[in-house]
Amino acid sequence: MNDLEQFFSDIRNSIANDIFVKITLSKPISKSFGLPNVYVRSVVIKEEQQLQFTYRYTTNDQTKNFSLEDGFDELSILLEEKFRAVTLFTLENDVMVMISKKKKTSIRKAAPSFKNKLPEVHDKPKTKRILLESKYLQFLGITDENYTIIPKMADKYRQINKYLEIIENLLVSVNTDKQLHIVDMGSGKGYLTFALYDYLINIRNYNVSITGIELRQNLVAFCNDIAQKCDFNNLNFVAQRIEEYDNSKIDILIALHACDTATDDAIYKGLVANAELIVCAPCCHKQVRQQVKGIEQESPLLKYGIFKERQFEMVTDTIRALLLEKHQYNTKVFEFISSEHTHKNVMLVGSKSTKKKDTESIDKKIEDLKELYHIKHHYLETLL
Structure with missing residues (x-):
């Protein structure tokens, strides 16, 4: 199993074990893409778990939702064509993969950056933080x-x-x-x-x-x-x-x-x-x-x-x-x-x-x- 196969296996395991937090793609192959980062989180839409991709362009953000399998396909394309670094954040550890110009990969793990999961709601709820009757x-x-x-x-x-x-x-x-x-x-x-x-x-x-x-x-x-x-x-x-x-x-x-x-x-x-x-x-x-x-x-x-x-x-x-x-x-x-x-x-x-x-x-x-x-x-x- 190569590094990328191991990485995708880690993603699947983190989702299955309910410790998945998010994925961050960075180090774009070319600045001409105008896409410095892509962020991936888990969302539940109509009782189905999906992966939500936020494409952080220099001028605006675009968001797309994918089924788990389609999300893995999209992730593969992005790593093949647009990014040289990706990090999986879980409650257990962080997993980082670097891809060289010659497509050689290296993988390493570090202590977890997060102690809590992100909310899995599609639309960010309007949170009531102050009760006016207080x-x-x-x-x-x-x-x-x-x-x-x-x-x-x-x-x-x-x-x-x-x-x-x-x-x-x-x-x-x-x-x-x-x-x-x-x-x-x-x-x-x-x-x-x-x-x-x-x-x-x-x-x-x-x-x-x-x-x-x-x-x-x-x-x-x-x-x-x-x-x-x-x-x-x-x-x-x-x-x-x-x-x-x-x-x-x-x-x-x-x-x-x-x-x-x-x-x-x-x-x-x-x-x-x-x-x-x-x-x-x-x-x-x-x-x-x-x-x-x-x-x-x-x-x-x-x-x-x-x-x-x-x-x-x-x-x-x-x-x-x-x-x-x-x-x-x-x-x-x-x-x-x-x-x-x-x-x-x-x-x-x-x-x-x-x-x-x-x-x-x-x-x-x-x-x-x-x-x-x-x-x-x-x-x-x-x-x-």
Whole structure:
């Protein structure tokens, strides 16, 4: 049995054993195809299991559904004519096949990237993530006594929905069959903290406990009072500095807009606890900028103040991402909320991985960045 035959056998076995997650095709033979990737997932249509192909063209996405056998035929054609790499993701392992220009194949297996299967519905259901009749929305001033959203809070309501959608997608990498201990560092007035608790407990029926860490005592008292009124028994708020919080049991760490090095303190707590998921929306980024103040920078990008500020924000968060990768996390950075509200809209996510990282290579990338921008140290580095 050659590598491709083995690969297709692995696909069939994963579907039969209900551990199939998805297939990704990459490394197109020619850029002229305008088709960088194809993604394949399992869907159930009219009680029949099918394979749904999403063709990710540079200009648009196209989706087609195939029976299992027709899907295997389509996969064979794509690997023969258009792609040099394919990865099968299952709950047991990842299987990767590379195809050389001379059509020689190599296959290798790695630890699984996913802990949960993808939904097998054809049309993405409209997920209700916020129950407008929830009491906490009234207590926080988002809805009125008639459970209607107050106009000036409409943006906040949309932000909460977007936040829950992001968390929902990130939970694919988390073991949700156990009790999850979630810590929200810098919880503020608790808009997102209450919404997350209500969503996970009352809509998803997960077994979770959430602790909100907030320095301002008045906000902690305010939030604990609402939690009590709403019978949110596994939600509590603590008045404490992030760096002083002492709890090694953290499954998911969240730190949204924790100012400057408070983001690093939060990431550090997540790393020490070996958290499965670390979710940050960094803010302020003063530490590196203050450190290089007055130092001549060669790059013309740093001639203008506004560009300098944004460049060092990117450098700061890139080093954070690299340090997460060094500690065996898969990282991604994306837009959290629309830039029309604030340009500080970046979300940095680290999901725990079992794959070993090339720490020497990561260290070199960090040192090269520091040397390029004349940075002596990054605060998170000093914590680690």
